[in-house]
Amino acid sequence: MTSATTRTKPAPASGGPPFGRALCAMITPFTPSGALDTAGAGRLADRLVSEGCDGLVLSGTTGESPTTTDAEKAALVRAVREAVGNRASIVAGVGTSDTRHTVELAHRAEKAGADGVLVVTPYYSRPPQDAVEAHFREVADASGLPVMLYDIPGRTGTRVEPDTLLRLAGHPRIVAVKDCSYDFLGAQRVLARTDLAYYAGCDEHNLALYAVGGAGYVSTVANVVPHRLRAVLDAFDAGDTAGAAGLQRQATGLIARMMSAGLPGAVTAKALLGALALPAGPVRAPLRPADRETTEGLLAEYERLTTH
Numbered sequence: 001m002t003s004a005t006t007r008t009k010p011a012p013a014s015g016g017p018p019f020g021r022a023l024c025a026m027i028t029p030f031t032p033s034g035a036l037d038t039a040g041a042g043r044l045a046d047r048l049v050s051e052g053c054d055g056l057v058l059s060g061t062t063g064e065s066p067t068t069t070d071a072e073k074a075a076l077v078r079a080v081r082e083a084v085g086n087r088a089s090i091v092a093g094v095g096t097s098d099t100r101h102t103v104e105l106a107h108r109a110e111k112a113g114a115d116g117v118l119v120v121t122p123y124y125s126r127p128p129q130d131a132v133e134a135h136f137r138e139v140a141d142a143s144g145l146p147v148m149l150y151d152i153p154g155r156t157g158t159r160v161e162p163d164t165l166l167r168l169a170g171h172p173r174i175v176a177v178k179d180c181s182y183d184f185l186g187a188q189r190v191l192a193r194t195d196l197a198y199y200a201g202c203d204e205h206n207l208a209l210y211a212v213g214g215a216g217y218v219s220t221v222a223n224v225v226p227h228r229l230r231a232v233l234d235a236f237d238a239g240d241t242a243g244a245a246g247l248q249r250q251a252t253g254l255i256a257r258m259m260s261a262g263l264p265g266a267v268t269a270k271a272l273l274g275a276l277a278l279p280a281g282p283v284r285a286p287l288r289p290a291d292r293e294t295t296e297g298l299l300a301e302y303e304r305l306t307t308h
Helices: 038-050 070-084 099-112 129-142 162-168 184-193 203-211 226-237 241-250 252-259 265-275 292-306
Strands: 022-025 055-058 089-093 116-120 147-151 174-179 197-200 216-219
Touching: 022 226, 038 055, 038 070, 055 070, 070 089, 070 099, 089 099, 099 116, 099 129, 116 129, 116 174, 129 147, 129 162, 147 162, 162 184, 174 184, 184 197, 184 203, 197 203, 203 216, 203 226, 203 241, 203 252, 216 226, 226 241, 241 252, 252 265, 252 292, 265 292
Parallel strands: 022 055, 022 216, 055 089, 089 116, 116 147, 147 174, 174 197, 197 216
Antiparallel strands: none
C-alpha cells in the first residue's frame, strides 16, 4: 500500500483540476438478479470516457453506496480501471457515518487502483463542525490518495461550513470539494481564499460555478448525456459564453426530469439508461424502480435534448 506521506495535491500534466473537469457520478450496474455487474460497469465506463468524461466518481449516492458491500465497491474500482486504463481519473466514494469504516474503505480504494476518494460528511449522527473536521483529517491522513470532500447537507443533515473548508484546505491531500450545499455565496468565499478545486454536484449549477472559478462538475445527468454537458464547459473555455449559457439552458429539461422530480438520481438514471439499452439493471431496496410513465417522460426529454 502507498505510504500516506507519498502524495500531495495532484496536478495533471495539463495544469487543470486534479481529477479533470467533466466528471460523472456513475451508477453501479447490477444484473437482473441484483448482483454487481462488473462487465456492464466496464462497458458503461468506457462509453462515458469515450463521450467526454475526464473522470468517474464511483460508489457515490448515485452509485447506491449505502446498499453495496465493501467488496463490491473494491471490485467496481478494479473493473472500471481495467476498462478505462489511464484515460480518466477514478474517484472512489468511501464516505460512511463511521470514521473507522471510512478509513478502511479508503485503504481498499487505494489498493484497488483509485486515483482519489470522495468523502461525504458523516450522516445521521449530525456531528459538530470540529468533529466533521477531525473526521476528514483522519481519513485524509490514512492513505496516500487525494481527497474530494462532499458537502450535501440535504442528505447528511450536516453542512461542511465554509470556515471548516477554509481550515481543511491546508491539508496536503484535501484537494477538492463536490458542492451540493446550495450556498453559492459560501462556495465563492472558499474559492476566493483557497486553491480547492470546486466541483458542482448539482447539475443546474454546472455553468454558474464554473464561471466563477469552479473546477467543473460531478454529474449524475452525465450518465446519459456526457457529451452534451461537456460541451457547456468547452464552449465557455473557448470564450463563447452565450453559447455555453444556451447549451446549459437546453439541458434544463432533462436535468429537471432526472434530479427534481421527487426520485433519487440513481432511480432516474437507471431508468433512462435501461430504456436506451445501456448497462444499468435494477436499483436495490429500499429504492424502487421508476414506473412506466416516469421512464417515458425521461426518454421523451432525452430525445428532445439530443435531437435539438
